[in-house]
Amino acid sequence: xxxxxxxxxxxxxxxxxxxxxxxxxxxxxxxxxxxxxxxxxxxxxxxxxxxxxxxxxxxxxxxxxxxxxxxxxxxxxxxxxxxxxxxxxxxxxxxxxxxxxxxxxxxx
Amino acid sequence: xxxxxxxxxxxxxxxxxxxxxxxxxxxxxxxxxxxxxxxxxxxxxxxxxxxxxxxxxxxxxxxxxxxxxxxxxxxxxxxxxxxxxxxxxxxxxxxxxxxxxxxxxxxxxxxxxxxxxxxxxxxxxxxxxxxxxxxxxxxxxxxxxxxxxxxxxxxxxxxxxxxxxxxxxxxxxxxxxxxxxxxxxxxxxxxxxxxxxxxxxxxxxxxxxxxxxxxxxxxxxxxxxxxxxxxxxxxxxxxxxxxxxxxxxxxxxxxxxxxxxxxxxxxxxxxxxxxxxxxxxxxxxxxxxxxxxxxxxxxxxxxxxxxxxxxxxxxxxxxxxxxxxxxxxxxxxxxxxxxxxxxxxxxxxxxxxxxxxxxxxxxxxxxxxxxxxxxxxxxxxxxxxxxxxxxxxxxxxxxxxxxxxxxxxxxxxxxxx
Ligand SMILES: Cc1cc2nc3c(=O)[nH]c(=O)nc-3n(C[C@H](O)[C@H](O)[C@H](O)COP(=O)(O)OP(=O)(O)OC[C@H]3O[C@@H](n4cnc5c(N)ncnc54)[C@H](O)[C@@H]3O)c2cc1C
Numbered sequence: 001x002x003x004x005x006x007x008x009x010x011x012x013x014x015x016x017x018x019x020x021x022x023x024x025x026x027x028x029x030x031x032x033x034x035x036x037x038x039x040x041x042x043x044x045x046x047x048x049x050x051x052x053x054x055x056x057x058x059x060x061x062x063x064x065x066x067x068x069x070x071x072x073x074x075x076x077x078x079x080x081x082x083x084x085x086x087x088x089x090x091x092x093x094x095x096x097x098x099x100x101x102x103x104x105x106x107x108x
Numbered sequence: 109x110x111x112x113x114x115x116x117x118x119x120x121x122x123x124x125x126x127x128x129x130x131x132x133x134x135x136x137x138x139x140x141x142x143x144x145x146x147x148x149x150x151x152x153x154x155x156x157x158x159x160x161x162x163x164x165x166x167x168x169x170x171x172x173x174x175x176x177x178x179x180x181x182x183x184x185x186x187x188x189x190x191x192x193x194x195x196x197x198x199x200x201x202x203x204x205x206x207x208x209x210x211x212x213x214x215x216x217x218x219x220x221x222x223x224x225x226x227x228x229x230x231x232x233x234x235x236x237x238x239x240x241x242x243x244x245x246x247x248x249x250x251x252x253x254x255x256x257x258x259x260x261x262x263x264x265x266x267x268x269x270x271x272x273x274x275x276x277x278x279x280x281x282x283x284x285x286x287x288x289x290x291x292x293x294x295x296x297x298x299x300x301x302x303x304x305x306x307x308x309x310x311x312x313x314x315x316x317x318x319x320x321x322x323x324x325x326x327x328x329x330x331x332x333x334x335x336x337x338x339x340x341x342x343x344x345x346x347x348x349x350x351x352x353x354x355x356x357x358x359x360x361x362x363x364x365x366x367x368x369x370x371x372x373x374x375x376x377x378x379x380x381x382x383x384x385x386x387x388x389x390x391x392x393x394x395x396x397x398x399x400x401x402x403x404x405x406x407x408x409x410x411x412x413x414x415x416x417x418x419x420x421x422x423x424x425x426x427x428x429x430x431x432x433x434x435x436x437x438x439x440x441x442x443x444x445x446x447x448x449x450x451x452x453x454x455x456x457x458x459x460x461x462x463x464x465x466x467x468x469x470x471x472x473x474x475x476x477x478x479x480x481x482x483x484x485x486x487x488x489x490x491x492x493x494x495x496x497x498x499x500x501x502x503x504x505x506x507x508x509x510x511x512x513x514x515x516x517x518x519x520x521x522x523x524x525x
Contacts, residue, residue: 030457033443033455033457034457034458036436036439036443037436037439037457037459037460039439039518039522040432040435040515040519040522041432041462041514041518041519043518044153044521044522044525048514048518049517049518049525050513050514050518051510051511051513051514051517052514052515052518078474078507078508078511079462079474079508079511082494083460083476083478083493085478085489085492085493086460086477086478086480086492086493
């Protein structure tokens with residue numbers, strides 16, 4: 001946790017994010033578009049500089065499971081239950097595809 | 109001066125019909141706040157071939173979010189200040205420090221107040237609100253140094269802070285929230301709680317009276333029960349029908365007149381009614397309400413094609429006027445603008461809003477919703493949204509205070525980082 005928060009200083013975040021194009025290629029477009037409302041809280045590309053968890057590069061399986069649990073009220077949250085209820089299961093899959101694809105893209 | 113060279117650079121581009129340069133489409137963004145800064149950045153992130161120009165008169169932007177924490181005495185104004193260097197350095201946005209006087213939709217030109225002008229293919233306008241100095245007897249621009257609204261953060265916030273610091277113990281603070289629609293529906297009530305936090309420590313015999321134009325307000329049950337828990341009876345709220353409605357402001361006597369009589373205040377925070385920022389009026393983008401009607405599928409003006417209006421100035425269906433709404437609309441509109449420049453049908457997606465409000469440094473509540481299009485209107489996604497639970501214990505309120513700070517860190521990074 002400590003290392004992670006150290007790494008996520010704003011300067012490093014800017015360096016990672018700046019100039020990385022947010023590709024709108026058709027395959028990932030729907031997921032990217034849905035993710036745009038998440039990133040105001042979770043940070044650009046889901047890389048959070050502060051207390052809200054990072055989504056960037058988390059596994060597809062974990063993201064789907066967590067979001068479905070939030071939606072069903074099976075996982076404690078302060079706010080995510082109220083947000084997750086606004087998305088269909090298909091939306092959740094698309095969003096999970098998008099955030100989980102991000103690390104791969106960076107390595108390429 | 110940086111402004112001038114950027115303008116001439118743009119003019120040069122427009123003047124030379126070389127195929128390479130002519131291929132670059134120009135998008136101009138007016139206003140570098142929650143809507144405009146986000147829109148400019150996401151346009152460039154999603155299409156690096158676009159030429160994006162951001163017109164903003166201020167060198168530094170002070171966020172209204174967290175400006176109430178400055179009034180509460182536990183954040184400094186310097187902690188809510190941002191500049192535009194990253195946007196030009198890392199994202200290749202032409203930032204012009206200037207005020208746009210108006211847009212001419214038929215010639216597709218922006219005219220600056222210094223007389224310069226340049227062309228665009230599409231424009232995004234996010235000027236925020238302007239205060240109405242024409243509506244309330246006794247309230248005009250001449251008295252804002254005595255009765256600051258602090259509804260645009262910066263100098264006005266500091267002035268109100270100074271008045272609170274200098275007030276006698278046992279004094280009365282009047283907060284007078286405006287009628288709907290206005291920027292940040294829960295904002296005046298967050299302010300009341302955080303001023304109470306300051307007064308409780310430094311001037312505990314003081315009182316806060318909220319004289320409201322309305323009969324009810326956002327997150328009301330959560331606010332009133334929290335205030336009582338934290339501050340006893342320091343804060344009293346009067347709805348319009350019970351003496352809250354203000355008829356006249358008297359800056360000379362430091363008082364307001366209500367239907368129930370005269371109310372004096374040692375400090376008066378009269379927050380006037382609002383409408384879209386001036387440039388929207390000058391450019392003929394407003395309807396009779398004073399706000400901007402848009403096609404909610406693209407945020408394109410229904411009056412002048414080619415101009416998209418986002419943020420507080422826009423009439424955005426069910427979405428409230430907030431920083432997060434503006435940010436969400438900015439990204440949504442950036443996608444639409446790119447599609448439309450490429451002659452594609454604009455693809456739409458969901459939108460979201462959340463407003464965190466503090467009642468004390470370690471006590472926050474929230475309201476959240478997801479929105480989507482139903483036909484051509486933005487509506488709340490069924491089943492989503494709502495406010496923090498009324499019966500939650502203090503550890504939940506503390507967790508929300510931590511996440512509110514997390515939200516602030518993320519959204520400001522998303523705009524300016
Ligand atoms: C006390 C308070 C607390 C708040 N708290 C929250 C909160 O916790 N969460 C939240 O989501 N929202 C909050 N808000 C609301 C939020 O500040 C606004 O909804 C948000 O700023 C709207 O963004 P905008 O882009 O429409 O306008 P703004 O952010 O105001 O940006 C407009 C910009 O346009 C520029 N501009 C104006 N005219 C011109 C022109 N002619 N030419 C060039 N530039 C121009 C201005 O200088 C300004 O920088 C709060 C508001 C207040 C007052």
